[in-house]
Amino acid sequence: MPSFIHQLPSTPTTNETAGEQNSVVFDASFLQNQCNIPYEFIWPDHERPCPEHPPMLHVPCIDLNGFLSGDAFAVSTTTELVKQACLDHGFFLVINHGIDSNLLKVAHKSMDFFFGKPLQEKQRIQRKVGDHCGYASSFTNRFSSKLPWKETLSFPYCADVQRDSNIVESYFLNAMGEDFSEFGKVYQKYCEAMSCLSLSVMEILGISLGVGPKHFREFFEGNDSIMRLNYYPPCQKPDLTLGTGPHCDPTSLTILHQDDVGGLEVYVNETWHSIPPDPEAFVVNIGDTFMALSNGVYKSCLHRAVVNSRTPRKSLAFFLCPKMDKVVSPPKELVSYENPRMFPDFTWSTLLDFTQKHYRADMKTLDAFVKWLRHQRDSQDMAT
Numbered sequence: 428m429p430s431f432i433h434q435l436p437s438t439p440t441t442n443e444t445a446g447e448q449n450s451v452v453f454d455a456s457f458l459q460n461q462c463n464i465p466y467e468f469i470w471p472d473h474e475r476p477c478p479e480h481p482p483m484l485h486v487p488c489i490d491l492n493g494f495l496s497g498d499a500f501a502v503s504t505t506t507e508l509v510k511q512a513c514l515d516h517g518f519f520l521v522i523n524h525g526i527d528s529n530l531l532k533v534a535h536k537s538m539d540f541f542f543g544k545p546l547q548e549k550q551r552i553q554r555k556v557g558d559h560c561g562y563a564s565s566f567t568n569r570f571s572s573k574l575p576w577k578e579t580l581s582f583p584y585c586a587d588v589q590r591d592s593n594i595v596e597s598y599f600l601n602a603m604g605e606d607f608s609e610f611g612k613v614y615q616k617y618c619e620a621m622s623c624l625s626l627s628v629m630e631i632l633g634i635s636l637g638v639g640p641k642h643f644r645e646f647f648e649g650n651d652s653i654m655r656l657n658y659y660p661p662c663q664k665p666d667l668t669l670g671t672g673p674h675c676d677p678t679s680l681t682i683l684h685q686d687d688v689g690g691l692e693v694y695v696n697e698t699w700h701s702i703p704p705d706p707e708a709f710v711v712n713i714g715d716t717f718m719a720l721s722n723g724v725y726k727s728c729l730h731r732a733v734v735n736s737r738t739p740r741k742s743l744a745f746f747l748c749p750k751m752d753k754v755v756s757p758p759k760e761l762v763s764y765e766n767p768r769m770f771p772d773f774t775w776s777t778l779l780d781f782t783q784k785h786y787r788a789d790m791k792t793l794d795a796f797v798k799w800l801r802h803q804r805d806s807q808d809m810a811t
């Protein structure tokens with residue numbers, strides 16, 4: 428067992444496989460004091476950060492307040508800018524979003540509250556094998572190489588108040604007790620705000636694709652989304668590792684808020700570009716599931732996060748996802764003889780399961796998923 432791995436007393440749970448009796452976690456406070464980093468965190472040459480600071484990506488800035496005012500010029504400008512961005516690389520910024528600045532501030536502060544806790548306390552909410560929620564530390568018990576230099580805390584958000592109007596608060600109360608009541612309240616409010624913002628963006632995407640403002644808004648009304656807190660400790664060898672490896676988000680839409688450190692990079696025209704932090708703006712990008720919903724018209728884009736040797740970096744990522752059993756299928760207006768179906772129908776829960784149990788999301792997730800899905804369906808057909 429590598430020295431940086433702390434063997435913790437086994438925490439038997441219902442869904443651990445026989446081989447998962449012991450939880451192992453990455454102890455950033457221990458690692459930071461070593462002069463080198465373990466080989467498991469060293470990425471192949473061709474995937475390492477650029478030696479020079481990459482050029483800045485000029486992404487359009489969407490004034491959401493303007494769009495929501497209904498002013499015809501603002502609506503057409505907004506939808507045109509989003510359309511061009513989504514045809515080019517799938518990233519754009521949203522400003523004048525109406526999200527309370529105090530909520531943003533306390534959401535960032537609450538990350539320090541959690542990630543500053545002793546390892547054993549964070550380990551109380553450890554992500555279980557095959558699950559997408561909980562605390563994960565560089566996924567040491569999930570991947571054996573190209574480990575990301577980060578700790579994450581992921582949790583579910585359900586927008587369907589009939590089903591669960593307080594899922595985030597309950598999740599933390601159940602897992603961490605009364606001390607996390609305020610913590611849960613903060614992220615319940617944050618996720619509600621993110622869900623509302625996502626539905627406005629879905630209106631813009633619907634208009635930009637010619638299917639109208641309601642189509643995708645209604646598709647995501649009762650979303651089963653994922654909120655993820657990314658904490659990237661400083662690294663003594665930032666040029667050898669990555670905070671988050673190159674990937675396309677398998678989800679539908681990502682609304683990201685970076686702190687002021689910087690580190691998000693997007694791969695466009697065969698070159699890595701940086702998207703510098705802007706506290707007033709959310710970075711929005713479409714994911715694989717929305718690429719399938721648009722029948723491939725809009726592209727899910729390759730991106731990653733680099734780390735530095737000086738200071739921790741934090742980002743809050745809200746991953747909009749349809750209801751688990753919702754069938755992902757493009758509207759008929761986006762399918763034609765010239766534009767035949769690019770992907771088969773699938774449910775979001777099947778793709779999510781694929782990324783959690785069978786495949787580490789990267790830049791080819793959707794292709795790998797479609798191949799896997801076809802194989803599964805062929806095997807079932809042969810068995811009947």
Ligand SMILES: C=C1C[C@]23C[C@H]1CC[C@H]2[C@]1(C)CCC[C@@](C)(C(=O)O)[C@H]1[C@@H]3C(=O)O
Pocket residue numbers: 559575653655671672673674675676677678746779782783787788789
């Ligand atoms: C559905 C998801 C899987 C990941 C979290 C959400 C959306 C982004 C995915 C991820 C960040 C892509 C890079 C690899 C990954 C393993 C990670 O570094 O965290 C991915 C997440 C995951 O599988 O936990």
Ligand SMILES: O=C(O)CCC(=O)C(=O)O
Pocket residue numbers: 655657671676683685690691730731732741742744
């Ligand atoms: O932290 C960042 O800037 C990006 C993280 C990311 O891409 C993700 O969590 O999917």
Ligand SMILES: [Fe+2]
Pocket residue numbers: 674675676681730
């Ligand atoms: Fe991402």
